[in-house]
Amino acid sequence: MAAAASTRIFNVVFPRTLKNHVLLHPILGHELGHAAVSVPSKKVIADRIFNILKVGSPLSDVDQFTNWLRSIGMTLPDTVSPQIAGYWLEEFFCDIFGLLLLGPAFVGAHGTLLSVLDPGGKVAGQRHPPVRTRVRLVKIVLDELGWRTEIDAILNSVDPTLPRMWQFLDDANIDEPWVQLLKDDQIRAAVKELIRCKADFGNVFYQPCDQYIIKELALQTFESIPPVRQQDFESDDLHLHALDFRCILLAGWICWGMVEAASANNLKFVDVNRLCEQAILQQRAIHLQLEYTK
Amino acid sequence: MSVLAHSEIVNRLQSRNLVISPILQRAQLGDISVDLRMGATALVVRGGGLAQLDPREYLASESDQGHSSEQGKRQKLERFDIAFKEPLILHPGSLVLVPTLEWVKLPSDLKGVVTARSSWAREGLSIATATFIDPGYTGVITLELANLGQVPIGLYPGMSVAQIAFYTVEGGVREGIERQFQLSFEPQAGRITKGAEAFIPRP
Numbered sequence: 001m002a003a004a005a006s007t008r009i010f011n012v013v014f015p016r017t018l019k020n021h022v023l024l025h026p027i028l029g030h031e032l033g034h035a036a037v038s039v040p041s042k043k044v045i046a047d048r049i050f051n052i053l054k055v056g057s058p059l060s061d062v063d064q065f066t067n068w069l070r071s072i073g074m075t076l077p078d079t080v081s082p083q084i085a086g087y088w089l090e091e092f093f094c095d096i097f098g099l100l101l102l103g104p105a106f107v108g109a110h111g112t113l114l115s116v117l118d119p120g121g122k123v124a125g126q127r128h129p130p131v132r133t134r135v136r137l138v139k140i141v142l143d144e145l146g147w148r149t150e151i152d153a154i155l156n157s158v159d160p161t162l163p164r165m166w167q168f169l170d171d172a173n174i175d176e177p178w179v180q181l182l183k184d185d186q187i188r189a190a191v192k193e194l195i196r197c198k199a200d201f202g203n204v205f206y207q208p209c210d211q212y213i214i215k216e217l218a219l220q221t222f223e224s225i226p227p228v229r230q231q232d233f234e235s236d237d238l239h240l241h242a243l244d245f246r247c248i249l250l251a252g253w254i255c256w257g258m259v260e261a262a263s264a265n266n267l268k269f270v271d272v273n274r275l276c277e278q279a280i281l282q283q284r285a286i287h288l289q290l291e292y293t294k
Numbered sequence: 295m296s297v298l299a300h301s302e303i304v305n306r307l308q309s310r311n312l313v314i315s316p317i318l319q320r321a322q323l324g325d326i327s328v329d330l331r332m333g334a335t336a337l338v339v340r341g342g343g344l345a346q347l348d349p350r351e352y353l354a355s356e357s358d359q360g361h362s363s364e365q366g367k368r369q370k371l372e373r374f375d376i377a378f379k380e381p382l383i384l385h386p387g388s389l390v391l392v393p394t395l396e397w398v399k400l401p402s403d404l405k406g407v408v409t410a411r412s413s414w415a416r417e418g419l420s421i422a423t424a425t426f427i428d429p430g431y432t433g434v435i436t437l438e439l440a441n442l443g444q445v446p447i448g449l450y451p452g453m454s455v456a457q458i459a460f461y462t463v464e465g466g467v468r469e470g471i472e473r474q475f476q477l478s479f480e481p482q483a484g485r486i487t488k489g490a491e492a493f494i495p496r497p
């Protein structure tokens with residue numbers, strides 16, 4: 001990744017085979033969270049989030065954390081490094097950051113990739129908390145932001161019989177101690193605090209797109225057309241529409257939800273990805289044209 | 295068979311019967327054609343290491359699947375992603391395959407005919423393109439660009455390099471017919487041995 005001035009910020013290793021799978025690329029929002037934590041001025045904010053998340057949870061104390069790990073049947077070394085809780089808190093922070101930064105499309109990428117890494121979702125690592133605890137956190141953040149309700153409304157307006165998007169979110173939220181590591185209120189408070197600091201991150205957090213536009217883009221993708229907004233050719237002014245790439249990715253995920261539920265659509269996951277990739281390229285061209293004619 | 299005029303092209307675009315997306319300027323819509331822009335990928339044809347283009351290699355690769363199926367025909371094509379505002383330099387005598395920026399979706403009663411824009415042809419840029427775009431085609435269109443001039447040509451993604459005209463198809467097309475490049479996302483090597491299998495010796 002590089003800044004506008006071509007200054008290298010950090011390297012992210014991503015499988016080349018997923019180069020065209022743009023619907024999975026929002027996971028990079030999580031990695032950008034790690035980059036943010038490494039900047040001293042942003043670390044101060046991250047520390048505030050860490051504190052909100054750990055107060056009253058097993059993560060607040062090494063002994064408590066060790067007992068919690070044992071209670072869920074974890075095989076542990078003789079001593080649990082106090083750093084583990086810190087690593088886990090950073091992971092939780094980065095998940096919230098990635099979701100706020102890249103919007104609902106982050107949820108699809110996060111759930112898809114993590115479920116591949118650990119289908120059961122119970123494996124706890126030195127650096128990473130169990131997948132289910134992370135997916136549950138994402139669910140609560142998504143609900144807190146009201147984005148899932150919007151997605152439900154879009155799907156419902158397309159076809160009321162369509163199943164809910166990202167069922168894995170609900171599946172992850174089981175009432176077991178190893179999943180309920182963080183309290184709902186803590187997560188909600190952390191989200192609110194991070195949103196309060198959005199100016200410190202350059203106000204780049206995701207802004208929801210108009211539901212009608214997302215629906216149109218999703219339907220268009222379903223018809224094998226890249227999701228850029230279509231123009232009014234009968235108008236004298238051939239109006240070009242600016243569109244955030246994060247809205248394109250969300251439309252792609254909603255389209256994929258529709259494809260999975262449909263029996264008469266031959267689109268594959270890679271096709272939807274490549275349609276969105278093409279749309280992002282086209283949207284870049286539209287942006288350049290808009291800049292030029294401004 | 296008749297060519298679509300401007301008003302009918304606009305009507306079809308408006309009703310989404312025909313898709314050419316995006317149209318960045320109204321000037322792209324000509325009297326009987328629509329200008330097409332260059333996309334941001336290039337397959338540069340490299341001659342090095344090849345004694346000849348051997349149809350037998352293509353024949354072998356088409357009966358195979360996976361990576362090995364690509365070896366025979368792809369090893370001479372070098373793929374580049376080109377950023378906007380960065381040039382692709384096309385040297386005299388060289389050939390490059392580029393996609394259009396536009397996504398094209400044709401209805402079953404139209405075929406497309408792609409040709410070079412004359413202004414580019416006068417500079418030595420030849421578009422020996424796939425010419426006919428079948429009814430029902432969906433995807434970007436591959437343009438085969440060759441520099442027939444004596445000086446290198448710089449090409450930028452987004453430049454209008456070709457144009458497509460539309461002709462009505464009478465009698466309808468066969469349903470379920472295999473389309474060679476349907477849902478095409480980027481340039482691909484062609485199937486030069488199609489229909490000629492009986493005349494090419496097995497390698």
